[in-house]
Amino acid sequence: MTQRQPGATLAEPGTDRLSRxxxxxxxxxxxxxxxxxxxxxxxVNGASMALYPQQTLAVVGESGCGKSVTAMSTMQLIARPxxxxxxxxxxxxxxxxxxLEERDMLSxxxxxxxxxxxxxxxxxNPVYTIGDQLLEAILLHQRVGPExxxxxAVQAMRxxxxxxxxxxxxxxxxxxxxxxxxxxxxxxxxxxxPKVLLADEPTTAxxxxxxxxxxxxxxxLQRDRDMGIMLITHNLGVVAENADVVCVMYxxxxxxxxxxxxxxxxxxxxxxxxxxxxxxxxxxxxxxLVTIRDVTDEPAEFRRLPGAVPWWPDMPQGARPALAAGxxxxxxxxxxxxxxxxxxxxxxxxxxxxxRPNLAFRRGDR
Amino acid sequence: MISYLLRRLAFMVPTxxxxxxxxxxxxxxxxxxxxxxxxxxxxxxSDTSKVAQMQAYFEDRYGLNDPVIVQYARWLGRISPVKFxxxxxxxxxxxxxAPPRAIDDPPLAEAFPAPTAEVAAAPYAPPAGEQLVPxxxxxxxxxxxxxxxxxxxxxxxxxxxxxxxxxxGPSMAGRLDSKGSARTxxxxxxxxxxxxxxxxxxxxxAAAMRAKWFRASAARERALAAFRAGPYPKSGxxxxxxxxxxxxxxxxxxxxxxxxxxxxxxxxxxxxLLINLIxxxxxxxxxxxxxxxxSVRRGGWLDVGSGFLFLGLYSVPTVLAGVxxxxxxxNRQYLGWFPVSGLHDSAAASMTFLPHTDAAGLWxxxxxxxxxxxxxxxxxxxxYASFAVLSxxxxxxxxxxxxADYVRTAKAKGVPRxxxxxxxxxxxxxxxxxxxxxxxxxxxLAGSVVIERIFTVPGMGSLILEAIDLRDREIILAxxxxxxxxxxxxxxxxxxxxxxxxxxxxFNRA
Numbered sequence: 001m002t003q004r005q006p007g008a009t010l011a012e013p014g015t016d017r018l019s020r021x022x023x024x025x026x027x028x029x030x031x032x033x034x035x036x037x038x039x040x041x042x043x044v045n046g047a048s049m050a051l052y053p054q055q056t057l058a059v060v061g062e063s064g065c066g067k068s069v070t071a072m073s074t075m076q077l078i079a080r081p082x083x084x085x086x087x088x089x090x091x092x093x094x095x096x097x098x099x100l101e102e103r104d105m106l107s108x109x110x111x112x113x114x115x116x117x118x119x120x121x122x123x124x125n126p127v128y129t130i131g132d133q134l135l136e137a138i139l140l141h142q143r144v145g146p147e148x149x150x151x152x153a154v155q156a157m158r159x160x161x162x163x164x165x166x167x168x169x170x171x172x173x174x175x176x177x178x179x180x181x182x183x184x185x186x187x188x189x190x191x192x193x194p195k196v197l198l199a200d201e202p203t204t205a206x207x208x209x210x211x212x213x214x215x216x217x218x219x220x221l222q223r224d225r226d227m228g229i230m231l232i233t234h235n236l237g238v239v240a241e242n243a244d245v246v247c248v249m250y251x252x253x254x255x256x257x258x259x260x261x262x263x264x265x266x267x268x269x270x271x272x273x274x275x276x277x278x279x280x281x282x283x284x285x286x287x288x289l290v291t292i293r294d295v296t297d298e299p300a301e302f303r304r305l306p307g308a309v310p311w312w313p314d315m316p317q318g319a320r321p322a323l324a325a326g327x328x329x330x331x332x333x334x335x336x337x338x339x340x341x342x343x344x345x346x347x348x349x350x351x352x353x354x355x356r357p358n359l360a361f362r363r364g365d366r
Numbered sequence: 367m368i369s370y371l372l373r374r375l376a377f378m379v380p381t382x383x384x385x386x387x388x389x390x391x392x393x394x395x396x397x398x399x400x401x402x403x404x405x406x407x408x409x410x411x412s413d414t415s416k417v418a419q420m421q422a423y424f425e426d427r428y429g430l431n432d433p434v435i436v437q438y439a440r441w442l443g444r445i446s447p448v449k450f451x452x453x454x455x456x457x458x459x460x461x462x463x464a465p466p467r468a469i470d471d472p473p474l475a476e477a478f479p480a481p482t483a484e485v486a487a488a489p490y491a492p493p494a495g496e497q498l499v500p501x502x503x504x505x506x507x508x509x510x511x512x513x514x515x516x517x518x519x520x521x522x523x524x525x526x527x528x529x530x531x532x533x534x535g536p537s538m539a540g541r542l543d544s545k546g547s548a549r550t551x552x553x554x555x556x557x558x559x560x561x562x563x564x565x566x567x568x569x570x571x572a573a574a575m576r577a578k579w580f581r582a583s584a585a586r587e588r589a590l591a592a593f594r595a596g597p598y599p600k601s602g603x604x605x606x607x608x609x610x611x612x613x614x615x616x617x618x619x620x621x622x623x624x625x626x627x628x629x630x631x632x633x634x635x636x637x638x639l640l641i642n643l644i645x646x647x648x649x650x651x652x653x654x655x656x657x658x659x660x661s662v663r664r665g666g667w668l669d670v671g672s673g674f675l676f677l678g679l680y681s682v683p684t685v686l687a688g689v690x691x692x693x694x695x696x697n698r699q700y701l702g703w704f705p706v707s708g709l710h711d712s713a714a715a716s717m718t719f720l721p722h723t724d725a726a727g728l729w730x731x732x733x734x735x736x737x738x739x740x741x742x743x744x745x746x747x748x749x750y751a752s753f754a755v756l757s758x759x760x761x762x763x764x765x766x767x768x769x770a771d772y773v774r775t776a777k778a779k780g781v782p783r784x785x786x787x788x789x790x791x792x793x794x795x796x797x798x799x800x801x802x803x804x805x806x807x808x809x810x811l812a813g814s815v816v817i818e819r820i821f822t823v824p825g826m827g828s829l830i831l832e833a834i835d836l837r838d839r840e841i842i843l844a845x846x847x848x849x850x851x852x853x854x855x856x857x858x859x860x861x862x863x864x865x866x867x868x869x870x871x872x873f874n875r876a
Contacts, residue, residue: 075777075778077777077778102783105780106780106782108780109778109779109780110778110780110781111780114778114779117771117774119771122770122771123774123775124772124775125772125775125776125793125794126794126868126869126870127793127794127867127868127869128793129869136779136781137779137780140779140780140781141780172869172870174869174870185775188775188779189778
């Protein structure tokens with residue numbers, strides 16, 4: 001078990017509002033009841049990450065790796081039971097979201113932390129007008145009268161590039177296309193000027209041109225509002241173009257954290273390399289596409305890190321290094337400055353001081 | 367919207383026609399046919415020839431001797447708001463008076479010609495003014511009596527014809543039907559030699575029939591003249607004078623009670639409505655909130671408990687529950703809390719409406735409480751089984767929507783749980799409830815046969831059950847017609863409500 005050290009990794013208090021993380025996930029573990037009667041399903045198992053204002057933190061990984069559960073936990077949207085917070089904390093504005101009462105969550109949800117989902121077609125309530133749904137969010141979190149709220153709604157619609165917003169407020173979701181609905185979802189999420197936006201595959205269901213527009217839009221709004229975006233996606237192209245920091249997850253754990261340029265230049269964890277290799281290349285004829293497993297099954301892949309063996313659950317018992325007794329087998333090691341890789345927790349690594357992943361990097365910084 | 371409504375209403379006409387045609391044919395094809403109940407009622411008379419004559423008269427009166435399809439067309443003509451031919455009259459009490467019916471010529475008139483003594487009656491001039499109404503009533507009665515005599519004599523003539531045919535040997539006897547009776551149209555063109563055996567009897571029957579026909583025709587002429595003189599105002603609105611008019615549907619006269627069906631329904635419907643108007647709100651007010659709460663705390667004690675209780679109640683047959691309710695709750699040997707049957711105390715007519723205490727300090731429950739006391743058990747029996755379906759349906763559609771993406775969106779917006787449940791989940795769960803809700807209307811009209819029977823409540827259920835027992839075509843058809851119409855209108859209402867509940871449903875771009 002890792003010790004619980006809430007706030008221990010907060011950046012040094014700076015005068016600059018952008019130099020402190022707005023959201024900090026520390027050693028989060030979330031599990032679910034197994035309805036089949038087996039052991040609990042450990043959806044997230046010791047994930048740590050930090051998100052800064054104006055930063056886009058991309059969380060990537062295959063389905064079921066715990067990306068969405070991490071995001072949903074940040075909103076306390078995990079149904080408990082069957083879900084449960086096992087350990088760890090999610091710090092937001094100095095408070096641990098995992099321990100907040102429902103009453104306190106109501107003001108955070110949708111107000112300070114907003115979320116957009118991957119299914120724009122079904123994420124809006126079909127029986128209310130767009131205006132009703134936007135106003136509901138605004139009136140819940142802002143002390144404004146109906147007229148003023150309407151003004152905010154119109155502005156929010158205009159911000160996301162919907163033309164004739166006054167007219168469109170009276171329309172129903174089914175009268176909107178998928179891209180328009182996702183814009184409405186974004187308008188709804190951003191109407192209350194949240195500090196953090198959790199974007200759970202916001203463009204997966206949209207066609208490519210709309211994807212680009214939506215992401216561009218998010219980037220603009222992010223700059224204007226000092227908002228931190230946690231971008232959950234499968235799409236490495238989207239990551240390459242939009243993310244500042246990338247957090248790769250596998251089996252409920254973070255396996256690699258780096259700024260986007262370094263990660264794409266040189267992925268260190270074999271899983272990350274597998275992820276990149278599985279992207280099909282143009283002008284490359286192949287019988288069979290490379291799978292992640294093709295990479296992780298290769299023993300040579302695990303010898304590249306000096307002084308550490310990358311953590312990998314499928315590694316045969318004999319190939320595993322001798323582990324530090326009585327502790328979690330997995331540790332996120334800062335192998336180079338500002339590069340974290342998941343490694344087996346050997347006694348040598350155990351002796352080293354560890355910094356949790358915490359990168360204030362933004363694209364513009366380079 | 368308007369054009370959609372008109373289209374739907376227009377489509378209802380063939381549907382109602384189809385339903386009534388099916389019911390009509392079902393009645394006609396039932397053993398004994400439509401008149402089977404009548405045969406039973408006529409059977410109380412002792413003399414078989416009288417029975418036959420009575421039955422012949424009933425068949426004539428209700429048109430049962432025509433082909434089924436003609437009978438159906440005639441029924442449609444009465445039920446249709448568009449009437450053809452001479453308009454009915456309407457008495458001040460609202461009763462409808464049809465013109466006296468035409469009388470067919472006597473059968474085999476060419477073989478048994480009119481006697482020379484038959485002289486056309488002098489034209490009849492009905493009296494004017496105040497005399498006309500009693501005169502018309504008298505003439506109506508006379509015409510009906512003469513007609514009955516004539517129909518009876520036709521029956522006697524047929525009997526004589528059958529007897530004669532049997533005496534002539536196989537060539538003539540072969541024309542009789544399987545039951546050995548004679549259908550006059552099968553003897554058309556047959557020679558009736560005056561020296562054949564039994565001819566005298568046949569000729570006498572023919573002469574009697576002819577004479578009665580003559581009297582009946584004359585009586586009908588006079589009644590018609592009086593009818594046309596207009597003892598009462600005409601019924602309906604003329605469209606083409608003398609040819610087409612508009613009028614309310616005529617539900618006919620019940621065979622078994624000799625009363626207009628509309629009157630019978632007017633007496634039975636309020637009773638059924640009273641019971642149902644108490645029962646339906648109760649079942650909705652209990653079942654829908656229970657279903658909502660059960661879905662909110664799925665698997666909780668309320669969910670499991672209400673599911674267990676409601677399904678248990680649902681599994682108890684109404685017949686059994688009704689008998690138990692009477693046996694234990696109403697029987698004076700047990701609890702005796704409720705009356706056993708009926709809708710009112712025998713002294714209800716003299717009660718005050720509200721409960722009061724009289725000068726002697728005695729408490730009287732009054733009409734209102736008396737009625738509530740009497741309907742308690744029927745309402746209980748009507749309600750207890752309805753909880754299960756309604757609450758389970760509510761729960762299921764709520765649960766469907768709880769996992770919907772837009773509910774997650776609402777939660778992510780920070781909507782409080784109560785508002786998520788009512789504003790987002792319940793609002794979207796309305797559609798299946800609407801479908802169930804509109805079923806209430808036809809059910810209200812039809813009444814509950816079993817419960818009304820058990821508690822001897824004189825409602826629509828009792829009326830229809832009795833009508834089915836007696837094969838009273840008019841009541842059954844009128845009931846079917848009404849329930850079919852209300853059902854179709856209720857379905858239309860459901861579609862309108864769908865459009866109100868779900869903006870994706872629209873009639874404007876259909």
